[in-house]
Amino acid sequence: xxxxxVKSLRTGVLTEAHPFETQPSFGFPxxxxxxxxxxxxxxxxxxxxxxxxxxxGPGRKTVTLSYAACIQCRECVSGCPEQAVGVSHDVEVAAxxxxxLARTASFDVDAATGRGTFVHVDAHTGPGLHESADRLxxxxxxRLGRSLHVRQVDAGSCxxxxxxxxxxxxxxYDLERFGVHLVASPRxxxxxxxxxxxxxxxxxxxRRTYDAAPEPRIVVAVGACGCSxxxxxxxTYAAVGGVDRVxxxxxxxxxxxxxxxxxxxxxxxxxxxxxxxxxxx
Amino acid sequence: MTSVISTVSTALGVADWAVRESRAGELTLExxxxxxxxxxxxxxxxxxGRLMSLFASDERHPAGRFVVHHVWSLPRHRxxxxxxxxxxxxxxxxxxxxxxxxAANWFxxxxxxxFGLVPExxxxxxxxxxxxxxxxxxxxxxxxxxxxxxxPRVHGESHPFRPVTGEGVFQVPVGPVHAGIIEPGHFRFxxxxxxxxxxxxxxxxxxxxxxxRFERLPWRHGIxxxxxxxxxxxxxxxxxxxxxxxxxxxxxxxxxxxxxxxxLLELERMYNHxxxxxxxxxxxxxxxxxSRAQALxxxxxxxxxxxxxxxxxxxxxxxxxxxxxxxxxxxxALRRYLDTFExxxxxxxxxxxxxxxxxxxxxxxxILTLQVARDLGIVGMxxxxxxxxxxxxxxxxxxxxxxxxxxxPVEAGGDVRARLMVRAREVEQSLSIVRxxxxxxxxxxxxxxxxxxxxxxxxxxxxxGWVEAWRGPCTHWVATDERGExxxxxxxxxxxxxxxxxxxxxxxxxxxxxxxxxxxxxxxYSGNDR
Numbered sequence: 001x002x003x004x005x006v007k008s009l010r011t012g013v014l015t016e017a018h019p020f021e022t023q024p025s026f027g028f029p030x031x032x033x034x035x036x037x038x039x040x041x042x043x044x045x046x047x048x049x050x051x052x053x054x055x056x057g058p059g060r061k062t063v064t065l066s067y068a069a070c071i072q073c074r075e076c077v078s079g080c081p082e083q084a085v086g087v088s089h090d091v092e093v094a095a096x097x098x099x100x101l102a103r104t105a106s107f108d109v110d111a112a113t114g115r116g117t118f119v120h121v122d123a124h125t126g127p128g129l130h131e132s133a134d135r136l137x138x139x140x141x142x143r144l145g146r147s148l149h150v151r152q153v154d155a156g157s158c159x160x161x162x163x164x165x166x167x168x169x170x171x172x173y174d175l176e177r178f179g180v181h182l183v184a185s186p187r188x189x190x191x192x193x194x195x196x197x198x199x200x201x202x203x204x205x206x207r208r209t210y211d212a213a214p215e216p217r218i219v220v221a222v223g224a225c226g227c228s229x230x231x232x233x234x235x236t237y238a239a240v241g242g243v244d245r246v247x248x249x250x251x252x253x254x255x256x257x258x259x260x261x262x263x264x265x266x267x268x269x270x271x272x273x274x275x276x277x278x279x280x281x
Numbered sequence: 282m283t284s285v286i287s288t289v290s291t292a293l294g295v296a297d298w299a300v301r302e303s304r305a306g307e308l309t310l311e312x313x314x315x316x317x318x319x320x321x322x323x324x325x326x327x328x329x330g331r332l333m334s335l336f337a338s339d340e341r342h343p344a345g346r347f348v349v350h351h352v353w354s355l356p357r358h359r360x361x362x363x364x365x366x367x368x369x370x371x372x373x374x375x376x377x378x379x380x381x382x383x384a385a386n387w388f389x390x391x392x393x394x395x396f397g398l399v400p401e402x403x404x405x406x407x408x409x410x411x412x413x414x415x416x417x418x419x420x421x422x423x424x425x426x427x428x429x430x431x432x433p434r435v436h437g438e439s440h441p442f443r444p445v446t447g448e449g450v451f452q453v454p455v456g457p458v459h460a461g462i463i464e465p466g467h468f469r470f471x472x473x474x475x476x477x478x479x480x481x482x483x484x485x486x487x488x489x490x491x492x493x494r495f496e497r498l499p500w501r502h503g504i505x506x507x508x509x510x511x512x513x514x515x516x517x518x519x520x521x522x523x524x525x526x527x528x529x530x531x532x533x534x535x536x537x538x539x540x541x542x543x544x545l546l547e548l549e550r551m552y553n554h555x556x557x558x559x560x561x562x563x564x565x566x567x568x569x570x571x572s573r574a575q576a577l578x579x580x581x582x583x584x585x586x587x588x589x590x591x592x593x594x595x596x597x598x599x600x601x602x603x604x605x606x607x608x609x610x611x612x613x614a615l616r617r618y619l620d621t622f623e624x625x626x627x628x629x630x631x632x633x634x635x636x637x638x639x640x641x642x643x644x645x646x647x648i649l650t651l652q653v654a655r656d657l658g659i660v661g662m663x664x665x666x667x668x669x670x671x672x673x674x675x676x677x678x679x680x681x682x683x684x685x686x687x688x689x690p691v692e693a694g695g696d697v698r699a700r701l702m703v704r705a706r707e708v709e710q711s712l713s714i715v716r717x718x719x720x721x722x723x724x725x726x727x728x729x730x731x732x733x734x735x736x737x738x739x740x741x742x743x744x745x746g747w748v749e750a751w752r753g754p755c756t757h758w759v760a761t762d763e764r765g766e767x768x769x770x771x772x773x774x775x776x777x778x779x780x781x782x783x784x785x786x787x788x789x790x791x792x793x794x795x796x797x798x799x800x801x802x803x804x805x806y807s808g809n810d811r
Contacts, residue, residue, distance in 0.1 A: 003632065006575070149350050157464070160509065160512025160515070166462045170579050186458075207542065231506050237421050239489050257593070
């Protein structure tokens with residue numbers, strides 16, 4: 001007992017005062033569309049279809065990059081012959097809709113060379129970040145205060161996201177100091193923190209968990225698979241796909257897996273304390 | 282090698298020419314399906330073989346047959362024996378070996394669920410992979426089953442759990458959604474008061490169709506899928522897949538990459554063992570030790586992040602080698618951290634085993650006896666804690682393990698304490714292994730980090746890749762079709778072989794001790810369910 005107390009005192013406080021200040025060497029890819037020639041190389045190198053190209057009319061082409069499906073593998077960065085794909089060091093990415101995680105650019109394509117010339121970044125469809133943030137605040141107004149009870153649901157994950165969610169509770173990140181508490185039952189939960197891809201065999205359990213949670217029951221989708229089905233795809237024989245195919249999702253936290261500070265950030269967004277930032281905006 | 286072939290063929294009672302060494306350390310034998318049980322007897326009795334995987338492949342096009350595969354480890358001969366038997370699609374069945382060799386139990390039922398091949402004589406031919414609301418005939422791994430077919434739910438009986446009868450005896454259902462941050466699975470306890478009479482499992486809640494997915498992805502992208510088979514074993518599974526591909530194309534991985542792969546694999550072992558030791562402390566409410574373990578684990582993960590750019594070392598392994606090199610500063614940082622870690626880890630273990638309140642909970646808790654571990658074919662860390670001396674790093678050396686000095690810790694107890702001690706001693710060995718590798722790191726530049734791979738895989742070829750990951754052996758069997766595309770990937774996670782062990786370890790313990798028993802094994806749900 002004495003040894004335990006001494007150990008405890010000697011160790012001191014490990015919790016980091018500013019968990020959001022550390023910057024990893026790699027966050028998400030960013031396409032510099034002004035250098036991009038819409039050649040399809042990055043789309044071919046992407047294992048999840050996070051980057052897609054499409055013909056949008058005669059001599060027209062679009063390139064779309066969505067963080068919802070990005071597994072941060074960096075294949076597009078090394079695969080781009082024009083060095084147009086760079087890296088961002090920002091990992092605190094979250095959004096309120098899947099669309100907010102994507103950006104599409106239009107290109108004019110030269111019929112002779114096949115090279116594209118950047119025209120413009122397409123306007124978003126659906127609500128913008130501010131608008132969504134206001135809507136979410138409206139839903140939770142006065143109900144949550146500055147505390148959040150979270151029930152984690154693994155609806156099909158590989159366990160990678162769970163490891164990083166668990167890491168947010170370690171003494172270095174210590175998510176409880178932000179008023180976030182992980183609870184054992186959906187009946188106690190304000191938020192369901194759901195990882196995916198939602199499998200056929202977990203779909204019913206996930207719906208029942210949601211039904212058991214009291215209003216306003218915010219749903220946060222975690223990870224590339226939770227946001228989009230990721231590597232496992234959507235509508236396969238075994239997996240339904242992203243969490244939003246089963247439940248209404250309020251906040252998306254992309255990444256494979258998202259880092260602990262990204263998960264913390266996403267939870268603060270769900271509380272209405274922070275506003276979602278996407279490096280696209 | 283000829284001597285191994287003749288020993289093996291003699292023991293099996295087959296002609297010398299029938300057993301081929303298809304690739305280094307991989308013996309193959311084609312047999313009639315009817316001969317499988319007799320061959321299994323001879324492999325076990327004559328060669329001390331252990332079942333590592335059992336699966337099927339759909340080769341109806343163009344060969345007009347299914348094939349059932351038995352993969353055995355022959356540790357005495359440092360070889361695997363891969364027995365394959367053709368099955369006529371007109372009579373889709375083959376003789377079961379599960380009654381005699383329980384390790385085959387779930388494997389054969391999975392083949393039945395996903396291929397529709399019936400194991401004749403199986404003692405319990407119920408579904409294992411498919412839940413009750415799957416229709417009959419949804420054989421997802423058959424080639425004529427498209428992976429995007431949405432299978433309708435049928436109204437099925439709920440899973441027939443064994444009834445429990447007697448006064449004061451009742452059932453406690455737990456899951457699939459658990460109370461902690463863990464994966465989904467259903468436990469059904471039969472209890473008399475607090476003591477557990479028996480435990481039944483319902484898994485496959487996170488069945489994602491991973492093996493089918495491999496058949497859709499380009500083979501170069503398969504490595505990312507391998508990293509997502511089980512999130513805490515991304516290095517182990519990525520390496521097993523990489524080994525299989527490298528053996529398929531006969532590429533030798535550069536020595537520097539082989540050495541660095543050992544570092545990756547041992548770091549993965551260390552961070553998981555540290556986390557699980559912390560988990561055991563959490564489950565007996567010893568928060569000081571739990572916090573220490575979590576902080577140590579986070580320290581390791583951050584060093585990994587510094588060295589390889591991702592916390593869980595995803596994207597570090599390339600087919601043919603390693604994605605990128607570690608700078609000399611990185612090695613110094615790693616060495617420094619390992620010195621601090623070693624002292625702190627030692628303190629952590631002392632803190633735990635010196636606390637009577639802790640040892641009281643773990644000594645004699647959740648015993649998996651040597652006999653049961655042998656009979657069930659338990660593998661890896663769980664087997665070593667029950668006195669089974671097995672480790673692929675020594676018995677089937679891969680990467681740079683051949684030249685390294687290390688011990689294989691074995692404990693006799695089979696209880697939570699034994700599993701804790703095996704983990705603690707394995708971390709010590711890992712430290713020594715990593716230091717040996719760092720001291721003798723082969724020089725080289727980025728160019729010597731990855732062997733060039735051909736553009737295409739050979740057509741109609743197959744190879745086995747294996748790794749002793751932190752839980753135990755991960756094996757991947759990769760086969761290609763006539764165009765050199767992936768035709769089949771069979772993934773075997775050690776958890777698939779080991780889950781039945783917990784059914785034997787739980788009875789006699791009280792329900793409040795189950796979490797700590799479960800954590801001491803910490804089997805993967807995702808690796809099991811795929």
